[in-house]
Amino acid sequence: MGRAEVGTPKYIANKMKAKGLQRLRWYCQVCEKQCRDENGFRCHTQSESHVRQMLIIGENPQKKIAEYSEQFKRDFLSLLKSSHGEKKVNFNKFYQEYISDRNHIHMNATKWVSLTEFVKVLGDQGICRVEVDPGKEGGFTIAYIDNSPEAIKRRELAQKRERGDKDDLEREQKQLERQVKKAKMEGEELKKLKKKEGENDENKSESDDSKSARELQRDGTQPIKLAVSFSKKPIATVATRPKPMKLK
CATH class of the missing domain: 1.10.10.2030 (DNA/RNA-binding protein Kin17, conserved domain)
Structure with missing residues (x-):
């Protein structure tokens, strides 16, 4: 039975049936022909074209x-x-x-x-x-x-860009660490300065207290003399009324 002519309904139907993947066991690689079932594959292997191709391949x-x-x-x-x-x-x-x-x-x-x-x-x-x-x-x-030259060049550029980004990131991190360290040092110096000012204030108050204590300190040999002055109170004068005159 001959093959259906191109463009005929039978040819189109056969193409639609053959569309997609078929069973690998019914595929002839030598003739590059896919059979739809076991019977079709057996008929193909007995065909003259297949036998001729197999004889050619059998030589080497x-x-x-x-x-x-x-x-x-x-x-x-x-x-x-x-x-x-x-x-x-x-x-x-x-x-x-x-x-x-x-x-x-x-x-x-x-x-x-x-x-x-x-x-x-x-x-x-x-x-x-x-x-x-x-x-x-x-x-x-x-x-x-x-491993083409273009791909190798592209990978080298990507690695170079990645290294540059990494260096920039490390540089930013180091700069940030320096800023943090500087801020900590300034904070510690400020704390020391405040602490020193507080100690100076305490020393000043202690010196004032000791000075006042020394001023009030009593000598054991002599009595304490206090100079106290009392001013005389003014004597208030009471105005007297004139006696009434008696009329004779």
Whole structure:
């Protein structure tokens, strides 16, 4: 049975059915063909085109596997760099983003047996920063390491800016500490000055008390003489009335 012609309703229906991800076990990487079920995959493997491609690959299978592995790695890192940059992302979650493209190179066509083995290779080669993900998703987190000259220059500028900000912050902290220290010293000097003035006042009052005490101190040999003067009180004169005259 031949293929449906482009633009026919059957062709459109087949495209709609094939839209999205299909079962990986029914995908032929050699022919880059996705089958929808086991029967379709079996029919495809028995087709003349598939057998011819397998005979070509059978002459040097390691070379073809190396090509698939290199293309898988290149496409994987390109998508990681363009979509997430140098940010951390869960490896399993990102792999789902990668395989959402139906035309990607599948893992079963590469030299790596599992995703864990592949992510460890990326970490050992220094291509990505690989860490164990402590979150709910588990697995590993990866972050792309951009070693291009532009990225290195950008990181150096960022580090220089960070060091400058750190130096400014330290300078402000030191200046603030000097101001606090100066304020404390001025406060202590003010307290000492007030304390000294208080001591001077106390010494002055004590000296005045001792002086008055010395003035009232009695000599044991001679009696104390007090000069007291009493002024005479004026005698008030009472005016007398004239006696009345008696008339004869």
